[in-house]
Every structure is written in C-alpha cells, then in structure tokens.
Amino acid sequence: xxxxxxxxxxxxxxxxxxxxxxxxxxxxxxxxxxxxxxxxxxxxxxxxxxxxxxxxxxxxxxxxxxxxxxxxxxxxxxxxxxxxxxxxxxxxxxxxxxxxxxxxxxxxxxxxxxxxxxxxxxxxxxxxxxxxxxxxxxxxxxxxxxxxxxxxxxxxxxxxxxxxxxxxxxxxxxxxxxxxxxxxxxxxxxxxxxxxxxxxxxxxxxxxxxxxxxxxxxxxxxxxxxxxxxxxxxxxxxxxxxxxxxxxxxxxxxxxxxxx
Numbered sequence: 001x002x003x004x005x006x007x008x009x010x011x012x013x014x015x016x017x018x019x020x021x022x023x024x025x026x027x028x029x030x031x032x033x034x035x036x037x038x039x040x041x042x043x044x045x046x047x048x049x050x051x052x053x054x055x056x057x058x059x060x061x062x063x064x065x066x067x068x069x070x071x072x073x074x075x076x077x078x079x080x081x082x083x084x085x086x087x088x089x090x091x092x093x094x095x096x097x098x099x100x101x102x103x104x105x106x107x108x109x110x111x112x113x114x115x116x117x118x119x120x121x122x123x124x125x126x127x128x129x130x131x132x133x134x135x136x137x138x139x140x141x142x143x144x145x146x147x148x149x150x151x152x153x154x155x156x157x158x159x160x161x162x163x164x165x166x167x168x169x170x171x172x173x174x175x176x177x178x179x180x181x182x183x184x185x186x187x188x189x190x191x192x193x194x195x196x197x198x199x200x201x202x203x204x205x206x207x208x209x210x211x212x213x214x215x216x217x218x219x220x221x222x223x224x225x226x227x228x229x230x231x232x233x234x235x236x237x238x239x240x241x242x243x244x245x246x247x248x249x250x251x252x253x254x255x256x257x258x259x260x
Contacts, residue, residue: 001109001125002089003033003044004238006067008246010047015062017081018049018069027206027222030173031234036069038209045233055080078102085249088119089241093143105252107245111140121248123241131237132244134251148237151225156199159221161214163188169210170195174231177204183221186214198223205231 002018009016018033026032033049035042041050049067052058055077061068070077075097078086085105088098094112100119108118110125115135124133126141127148147157161167165186171177177198184207186194198204206222214220224231234242 001091001238001241003031003047004234004240004242005087005089005109005245006033006242007045007047007234007239008242009249010067012246015058016067017055017058017077017083018067019072019075019077020069021073022071023212025208025212025218027208027219028173028231028235029206029209030232031238033067033069037071075102085252087245088113089245091125104256105249107248107252109241109245111143114139120252123244123248125237125241127237132240134244134248153200153202153223153225157223157225158219159183159196159199159223161216161218161220162186162194162196163216165189165194165214167208167210167212167214167220169207171198171204171207173204173207175204176227177202177223183207196221200225201227203227203229203231205229 006016020034020037024034024037026034029035031044033042033044036049036051047067049069050061052068052070058068083103086103088108090096091110095118098108098119100106106119107121109123113119113122115122116137122135122140124130124135124140147154150157163186165188168185168187170182170184177183179198179201181198182195183198184196202223202225205224208220
C-alpha cells in the first residue's frame with residue numbers, strides 16, 4: 001500500500017524519502033519498495049528505490065530521479081528534514097507515534113488515527129464504496145480482519161503462520177499453485193517442521209522473505225484466484241489509496257493557503 005502512495009507522489013514530481021524499519025515483513029515483495037532494505041536497490045514499475053545510511057544522501061538520489069529509503073522506524077529524521085508533509089502508511093491499525101506537529105500536512109492511512117487530532121486527514125482503507133475517502137474529522141472504519149473478496153475468495157486468500165518458527169519456501173512468488181501443494185514450511189525451535197498447503201488453486205502473489213522469523217497468526221502469504229493477474233505490478237487498492245493521499249495533500253495545501 002505504501003508503495004502505491006509513493007508512486008503517485010513520485011509521478012507528481014515530489015521528492016520523497018521513505019522511512020523504514022530494520023526488518024520489514026512485506027508479503028508482496030515484488031511490488032514493495034521496502035525490499036531495498038535487503039537488496040540495497042529495487043525497481044518497482046517506473047520507480048528505483050535506493051537504501052541510504054544518512055539523510056544527507058537523499059539529495060543525490062533525488063537528483064538522479066531515484067527514491068531514497070532510510071532505516072528510521074522512530075522517524076527521528078523528520079525534525080531534521082522539516083518535510084512539507086508526513087504520510088503514515090504503516091497500516092499498523094493503530095497510531096505508533098505520528099502527530100500533527102510533524103509537518104504542516106499530516107496524512108494517515110486506515111484505522112487507528114483520529115483526523116483533526118492525531119493527523120489532518122485519515123484515508124479510508126476498507127474495500128467498498130468508501131475506499132479512498134478523505135476523512136477530515138473522525139476515524140476510518142475499524143479493521144475487520146477479513147480480506148476483500150476476489151472471485152469468491154476472501155479469508156483463504158491470506159495465509160497465516162501456523163506457529164512460531166523460521167520459514168522455508170517451497171514455492172515462489174509468481175507461481176501458479178494448486179490446492180494442497182506445499183507453499184512453505186515452518187521450522188520450529190523444537191525441531192518440528194510444519195508444512196503449509198495452498199488452500200485453493202491460484203497465483204502466489206505474495207510470500208514473506210525466506211528465513212524470516214515468523215510468529216503464529218502472522219500474515220505470510222497471499223494467493224490470488226485470478227491466475228492471469230500481473231503480480232509484478234501495484235494493486236488496484238494501492239493505486240486508489242495513493243491517489244487519495246495525493247488528493248489529500250493538495251486539498252490540505254489549498255486549505256492551509258486559504259487560512260493564510
């Protein structure tokens with residue numbers, strides 16, 4: 001979702017700096033710019049993202065038409081940068097510390113934020129009629145814990161870890177998997193190995209990095225029943241949320257200008 005937001009601002013000509021955690025756990029890794037944490041440089045569609053080690057390196061990336069990524073989970077660099085806007089696209093379902101005093105424009109995606117108090121605008125992330133709606137007072141709808149339905153599949157689309165352990169891939173992102181085939185195994189501390197099977201036939205669209213230490217119940221894979229979907233491109237939902245975030249920026253810019 002965050003990558004979809006980045007793309008809209010990138011294409012609109014903004015200089016963007018991504019702040020990431022030490023070990024991001026994205027599932028749709030083929031379209032997640034956070035993979036630069038591990039690879040150093042990643043390309044998603046028309047964007048090249050480069051990992052940097054300090055804020056001053058960002059200028060070089062911008063000059064070269066690239067997007068810098070800095071490991072800064074606490075957002076300590078925000079005070080130094082003094083950005084025009086801060087966008088919280090963590091989608092943690094609760095506020096991890098984002099506040100309106102971080103920038104003149106603050107935007108947050110999904111539940112856990114109160115527009116007008118925590119941030120200036122909250123964007124609705126629940127699929128349906130209000131997806132992408134700008135909320136200027138109040139909160140987004142609560143997280144249902146149920147993935148949106150695609151061709152009759154909903155809950156089964158997202159595969160969760162059956163236990164704590166280390167994941168080993170048996171299938172790769174982009175493969176068509178058949179119902180009952182082993183997607184991955186989880187090696188537990190006691191030496192047990194659990195096989196996790198595909199719940200239905202479809203396209204393996206997402207899979208957490210091999211070797212990741214996972215916890216029981218954690219989202220670790222994503223299967224799409226549409227076998228002809230292009231898994232190397234940003235999703236419709238991510239594009240929608242990106243467009244909403246860009247709309248929110250210009251909406252708030254105009255509103256702030258009117259106040260002046």
